Amino acid sequence: MDQAHTRFPLPVLVGILAVGAFTTAVNVTLLSPLLPHIAADFSLSDAAAGQLGTLTAIFAALTAIVLTPFIDRYSRRILLQIEAVLLCLATLLSVVAPTFTVLAVSRALAGIGGAIIFGVCLATAGDLFTDPRRRNQAIGIIGTAATLGTILGLPVLTLVADVTSWRWAIAVVVPLTVILFAGAFGLPRRAATPPGTARRSWLGGYRMVFANPTTVALLAMMVTLAATWFAWLLYFGAFAGTVAGVGAGLLAVLFLVGGGAEIIGNNLGPLLLQRFPARPLALITVLVAGLNLVAIGTIPTESWILFPFMVIGSLTSVLLFVFICILQLDSLPEGRGAVMALQSAGFEVGGALGLSGFGLALVLTGAYPAALRLVGVVTLLILAPITYYACRPTPARELDPAPVTP
Missing domain, CATH: 1.20.1250.20 (MFS general substrate transporter like domains)
Incomplete structure (x- = not known):
């Protein structure tokens, strides 16, 4: 893609996509250090509290499957921003959840909100770069950001939970979604698909x-x-x-x-x-x-x-x-x-x-x-x-x- 077709320099756009990958990794793994705190707060066993992770994974997988036919028919920017908003709202609901049932609902919504962020980030990298070498380098950077989301995110979440509570630890995701939402404005309005690509039916996707x-x-x-x-x-x-x-x-x-x-x-x-x-x-x-x-x-x-x-x-x-x-x-x-x-x-x-x-x-x-x-x-x-x-x-x-x- 020609640089003139983007609002921000390409390295900045790759940085925005890296934020999306980092956010996804934190959202997926955040329960790992927080389960004992959540279980104690709601008087549950660790095994019972651990089902929150299962809920998140199930809803993420189902959402990704259902949205598959629409990913290439709508703007990557809009998709990332919708996901960022959903994930932000789900995280806020987790933070204030008065019961375990509400917390379970919020983690299911978090699965929906984070379902396709990483996949859209990779697809967007494919849109932005016509040179395979530069595109593959961008994929490496995005993958590194996801890894750092685990390496850096889990210790931070553990520390915040120990100093304050698990609710404030989960809230760490909120500013990440805000950054992703704002940064996505720099992405192109629509996907760069080859000419002649027609809109397909839902099953056609x-x-x-x-x-x-x-x-x-x-x-x-x-x-x-x-x-x-x-x-x-x-x-x-x-x-x-x-x-x-x-x-x-x-x-x-x-x-x-x-x-x-x-x-x-x-x-x-x-x-x-x-x-x-x-x-x-x-x-x-x-x-x-x-x-x-x-x-x-x-x-x-x-x-x-x-x-x-x-x-x-x-x-x-x-x-x-x-x-x-x-x-x-x-x-x-x-x-x-x-x-x-x-x-x-x-x-x-x-x-x-x-x-x-x-x-x-x-x-x-x-x-x-x-x-x-x-x-x-x-x-x-x-x-x-x-x-x-x-x-x-x-x-x-x-x-x-x-x-x-x-």
Whole structure:
């Protein structure tokens, strides 16, 4: 896109999109350090309070699926601003919720409000840059912002909750939504879609996506990746404490190291795709990820071994995520918004499947190492074949974006 077609310089627009990714990450993860406070306030168990996260994920996935046909028919600016307003209102309702029922409703609304922010940010990056290298760099920056939302957001939320209350901690999301809403005014009024792209019926939006075999395969790859990623990451703390006897301090360091590996992966992924073919690159990454999981579930687990496991697991997971995002944007340029919305839904669905599947594996095997080995086997036997098909070479599509007016 020509710089003259935007109100703000492109680096500023990428910064606005990064704010959207940061906000999404904080909204998705904010319950993690706040559950004990919420449970105590409403006299509930941690397990019962934890269903708030499930509600958020379910409503986010459903919203992304329902909105898929409309993402490319309306302005990215308007979509981001509507989402920002909904998320802001939902957050304010969470802050003042007098009962747990009201809080549950507010977190469901937060799922709706944050459902497509990250996907729209990625699609907008595809609109703004006609040069694939600059677009992929922007994707790396947006992904880094999402990682920082977890690395920086969770400690801040924990501190605010300890000093004040969980309500003020949740309120941290409000100024982020205000910044996103205001910054979105600098984005183009409409999506930069190739000429000749006609408005489609509601069902036509789904047909457009599911008629493309590569896009569908990449969506399946994202669901499977999310399942394996969530499975090992969200149970990592319990595994480290139960099997390796890791305390809270060392566990925090491990997560910090993992976050650093994710930041590296977000920015390394685009560079690797510029230099190497996608299929062998992604397959090698899947192979390393799977073997890493099998190894940690097989060799005797000492605390120091958890550091290379965390680095390799975080790095390979984020690399695969970045590869999928970039390949998705290239797979269906005329429907990149719809594709990114379904990808967001797929990530939520995959995460839910991974958590439930790992829990079942833990019940059946009775041991974390055996469950982790199973996740590694799933990565090698299921994710690898999907990756082989999804990342096959396809003819390059020439894009000539229509002018975009601010």
